[in-house]
Amino acid sequence: MVVLAHVFFGSVVTALAVARKRNDPASTITTLQKAIGDLKITVDSLAPIEGDVITLLANLRHRMEQELPHLSSI
Template sequence: MHDGIGSNLITALAVARQQNQPDTTIKTLSRALADLKITVDSLEPVEGDLVALIANLRHRMAGDLRDAGIGCKWEVQPCDPLPWLDAANALHVLRIFQEAIGNVLAHAGATEIRIGCREDQRERIAGVAAYVADNGHGSIDMASRQAGKGIASMKARASSLHGHLDC
């Protein structure tokens, strides 16, 4: 993926910039390249390290947040390795975070986002609580929730990880 699709996207992005293509084209290619990098990141061995996994995502999304005028507060606490956090589950985690951050960018009108995780328990079962929070104008209205599939997708991914998603 990295060498094939990644190389093609880098070339297409360079050509678009050289030919002064519209900003929408350049941004679309840039997002596709960033998404590919996130997917490739999920394939790297993380050895159950949730903090490292989401730190890399934070790094990947820093430009989009900066361009949107949104500051990012990093609120992670050390977490023990998660034995279930393999490549497939890492991609689920990254996609949940990516969708949550995308929702902030698209809907919240926020100036600050907080990304964090900490060890926690739910129903007396040890685990981790991970979150994306913002200082925007509140939750997405019901019409937006019904029109999109993002929240339902995040809930399904969380469920497949034996987790729970609150919005």
């Protein structure tokens, strides 16, 4: 599973680089950046936490920190 997540991560990073080089629309860039964030959370979730919910939530908050202000306006 970890290998598969890393393959997807590499694919999205490559797609983002190509999209930036081609000057794709901002919405495309934003979508790819969010996908990278989602994949980071996925990879983090695969790490052994051994029942430490506080560490798990802290890692999730760290990954989502930039998104949290945007969510409050929804």
